[in-house]
Amino acid sequence: MSFEVNVRKVVPYVPGEQPNRPNMIKLNTNECPYPPAPAVKEALAKLESADMRLYPDPTADLLLQALSDVYHMPKNQIFVGVGSDDVLAMAFLTFFNSDKPILFPDVTYSFYDVWADLFRIPYKTCALDEKFKLCVEDYKQPNGGIVFPNPNAPTGVLESLKDVEEIVAANPDVVVIVDEAYVDFGGTSALSLVDKYENLLVVQTFSKSRALAGMRIGYAFGSTKLIGYLNDAKFSFNSYTMNRPSLMAGAACVRSVDYFEEITAKIIATREWTKAELAKLGFTFPDSYTNFIFATHKSVPAEEIYMALREQDIFVRYFKKPRIDNYLRITIGTDEQMQVLIEFLKKYLNNR
Numbered sequence: 576m577s578f579e580v581n582v583r584k585v586v587p588y589v590p591g592e593q594p595n596r597p598n599m600i601k602l603n604t605n606e607c608p609y610p611p612a613p614a615v616k617e618a619l620a621k622l623e624s625a626d627m628r629l630y631p632d633p634t635a636d637l638l639l640q641a642l643s644d645v646y647h648m649p650k651n652q653i654f655v656g657v658g659s660d661d662v663l664a665m666a667f668l669t670f671f672n673s674d675k676p677i678l679f680p681d682v683t684y685s686f687y688d689v690w691a692d693l694f695r696i697p698y699k700t701c702a703l704d705e706k707f708k709l710c711v712e713d714y715k716q717p718n719g720g721i722v723f724p725n726p727n728a729p730t731g732v733l734e735s736l737k738d739v740e741e742i743v744a745a746n747p748d749v750v751v752i753v754d755e756a757y758v759d760f761g762g763t764s765a766l767s768l769v770d771k772y773e774n775l776l777v778v779q780t781f782s783k784s785r786a787l788a789g790m791r792i793g794y795a796f797g798s799t800k801l802i803g804y805l806n807d808a809k810f811s812f813n814s815y816t817m818n819r820p821s822l823m824a825g826a827a828c829v830r831s832v833d834y835f836e837e838i839t840a841k842i843i844a845t846r847e848w849t850k851a852e853l854a855k856l857g858f859t860f861p862d863s864y865t866n867f868i869f870a871t872h873k874s875v876p877a878e879e880i881y882m883a884l885r886e887q888d889i890f891v892r893y894f895k896k897p898r899i900d901n902y903l904r905i906t907i908g909t910d911e912q913m914q915v916l917i918e919f920l921k922k923y924l925n926n927r
């Protein structure tokens with residue numbers, strides 16, 4: 576016997592690596608290649624010693640107010656956290672308490688099964704079809720809750736709002752979480768359904784489309800009931816999740832609507848160019864509605880391409896997992912970065 580019998584043992588989530596090479600091209604964790612809105616730096620320049628000495632506002636009102644104004648949602652229907660990972664973890668803890676399994680896709684964000692294990696939530700995965708689409712009927716079986724990203728990661732596949740609504744409507748007795756980390760790159764948010772379905776939680780993040788991955792800001796929209804329960808859990812766990820710099824940066828960021836629209840449009844344009852170039856090189860991929868492309872090559876194994884790119888300090892994501900171990904997830908960078916990637920791939924594939 577040892578103390579270890581009583582330890583809560585978990586197999587942790589493995590985040591994408593954060594290499595730091597001088598001239599690297601980092602296309603492996605879906606960050607934004609552009610700087611955050613100029614107003615963010617201006618806000619942080621106003622940081623005073625009191626902002627460090629004193630506790631932050633536990634209600635995070637500065638950020639809630641900005642989100643409320645921009646998304647036209649009342650503050651009591653918005654929850655914020657330390658990245659959407661924090662928001663999602665809190666939502667799992669709060670809403671997934673059934674003996675029945677929660678449901679999520681077999682190919683999806685690899686944090687879901689980790690949280691389920693951590694919180695001892697039973698779960699069952701539902702296989703995506705051969706085009707990596709959800710099968711709506713799978714989500715009509717008895718369950719303790721549902722979570723899926725839309726668009727999905729790492730596939731980039733977008734489900735229609737109609738299918739999302741069908742899943743939410745078929746499950747009034749459980750909470751359905753739609754993880755919209757990538758919705759700003761051409762998807763349709765389920766935000767419009769929040770007032771129609773009390774069991775729907777829509778989660779978004781500042782990490783991808785708003786260029787603030789390093790500040791750790793995520794948020795969720797839901798019914799006043801759901802948001803109330805989330806706040807009760809949060810205030811039972813850590814009242815001060817959001818630090819003052821994040822509140823200031825986040826509020827300034829979300830109010831910079833024009834800049835946000837400009838950079839997301841640029842990323843979408845670069846993505847469409849990259850799709851055409853990859854296709855010319857013999858890659859295929861499900862059509863992406865995100866800031867990444869999930870690509871497989873007709874003759875060269877993904878792992879080999881991944882290693883060859885690494886040697887050039889071009890980092891993409893490779894998952895050695897069932898169904899997807901011949902795919903690369905390539906984040907959309909700047910036009911220049913994608914040109915370097917494509918030029919290298921052209922040479923590499925020609926000389927093999």
Ligand SMILES: *Cc1c(COP(=O)(O)O)cnc(C)c1O
Binds near residue numbers: 724756780793
């Ligand atoms: C990136 C990502 C998140 C988490 O992002 P945060 O940086 O914690 O906000 C959540 N879900 C999916 C599907 C993601 O890809």
